[in-house]
Amino acid sequence: MHYPPKNYTAKRYLQNGDDIEGAGPGGETALTCAAVAGHLAVVELLLDQGASIICTDSLGRTPLFNAVSSPVRSGCLEVVRRLLKAGSSVTVKDTMGNLPVHGAAFGGNRLVMKAVLEAGGDVMSRNGQGHTPLMIATQNGHIGLFQWLLRQGRNDVNDTCPNGMSPLFIAADYSSADMVETVIKAGGKPGSRTIDGWTPLHAATRLGNVRMIRALIQAGAEPDAPGMLDNTPLNIAGKEGQLEAARELMKAGADPLTVCSKGASPLYNAVVESNSSIAVEMLKTLERKDEEEGTVYPSRASRVGKGLFRSDRRFMTLVNGAVYGLEFKSLSKLLSMGALDPFADEGGDERAAAYIELVTPADAGLPPKDPVLKACMRRMIARRVAFTATSWLWPLVLSAGKSGGEGKANAGRRRGMAPVGVARCRPERRRHRQLELFRAFRRYCDKKEPV
Structure with missing residues (x-):
């Protein structure tokens, strides 16, 4: 036509x-x-x-x-x-x-x-x-x-714009692995930083591009390079849920326990952000490292042990984070490695706080006249006069199982709330998962010596 x-x-x-x-x-x-x-x-x-x-x-x-x-x-x-x-x-x-x-x-x-x-x-x-x-x-x-x-x-292949982004960073943040490899071959420096401290490896990790990550590391990029607020690439992988990127970084030697300026490690971020697959992978990596050194769990003496017991600036431990995110896989792995008694709070009676919080929900399946609980209550009353960190538990005990909401969870973290208490203050919409946690903690507690 x-x-x-x-x-x-x-x-x-x-x-x-x-x-x-x-x-x-x-x-x-x-x-x-x-x-x-x-x-x-x-x-x-x-x-x-x-x-x-x-x-x-x-x-x-x-x-x-x-x-x-x-x-x-x-x-x-x-x-x-x-x-x-x-x-x-x-x-x-x-x-x-x-x-x-x-x-x-x-x-x-x-x-x-x-x-x-x-x-x-x-x-x-x-x-x-x-x-x-x-x-x-x-x-x-x-x-x-x-x-x-x-x-x-x-x-100049290493020229930067006002915010410090070099062609290599731009390639990692916006383009493809082919472009990253081309810039590296042309002389792009993998250690270049933006004015905020981010490196091309941080950008590649955020995208989860394993080929980019591998090319940058082979070119000399530091796996644990600190970025803004001292966040490492592995921190980014934990936050963004990039499992394959996390594996590649750990293979290159990235440390899951390196903390940023807020006191949070990549492992902590993975747990809190409910990225259980990454958290479990990190824990397995740490377990292998300690096994090579002959460490027996739980051990506060080893570096890994210290990392598992560490809390951030909000007093949130790894176990607290797993409970708050209702991450059963992460929690199970942490407990198996001895990562802190899940009933600990700051300055209070650990076991007493645990049992009181466990019994607070009326439908948690605990006997109302538990002799161990009674003993704990007596000890709690004796400590109440001193206004210790456990005094905040009384409103929860008197609430007879009513949901505390997010506000109480935040207040509890500031005062050193026990992990079980964090679970107690989750919203009602996740109630069925709370009960699973309570029962899991009770089973864990039963394996311990009585108070």
Whole structure:
């Protein structure tokens, strides 16, 4: 079937009196649309009819900018050359400070970039975010253009924008593993940092890209490099739930017990964020390390043992975190490794606090006249006068099983609430899981010596 040429249709509209400078919803004119589509014949016609080359759309972009940033390959170069020949400027910025040279980096066409540079574009110019064309090409994964720009001799592969992001960080944060490997081969430094302290390895871990992580570590990236608030890449893996990334980092020697400035370790983050698969994997790694050293659990003497017993600045231990997140797998593994008596609180009677909190829910399945509980109650009454850290338990005892809500859970953590108490203060909507925890703790407690 024969179709009329595109310029024939455009010519008919012009002959019918259509406004050549009429703009669409985004401020784009007919010349802009033809340039983006790569229709050279229509561009020629519109220019011959006096179409403006300096008109801009709602983003402040000229027809030239839209043409150079267009992903269309067919006819794109010819359109760009025609617009440049017509006098289009390469120094007009859009509303975000991008020049046509930045637009060409978005498009990724090496020949288009060359044409813009020959027309006076500056390969080292920066847009409103401080990004150079090289950085934009990296962000968009244009490997061929990235390599060509480096060969021009003016670009530094380790140059940074104002926030400290290098091309390698940009590749790890926005692009692909192929781009990361290309930047590394070009001399990108894996130890580069943003002004907030993040490294490319942190960015790759957040995405969970194992191939990126492996390439960065092989290039010399530090597995335990501290970022913002001293968070390591493994901390990020624990928070974001990136299991394979965590495995790769631990294989490279990342430590699950390295704490950040808030006192939280990667293991703690995995537990609190309810990423039980990662938490169990970390615990298995730690268990293997201690077995190699001949440590018998539970042991506060070993480094791993100290890490399991450590609490953060809110007095939350690993067991507290597992209870608060209702993470049974993590809790089971922690208890099997001896990670702290789950009934401990700060300065109070540990076993008394445990039994009182266990018996508080009326439906927890405990006998109402438990002799051990009675003994604990007597000891609690004797301590009450001194207003110890256990005094906060009385409102819970008197509440006869009513849910405490999130507010009490937070207050309890600040005062050193026992893990069972944290479970007690979970919202009603998770009541059935609370009861499972209470019963699990009771079974665990029964294995201990009576008070």
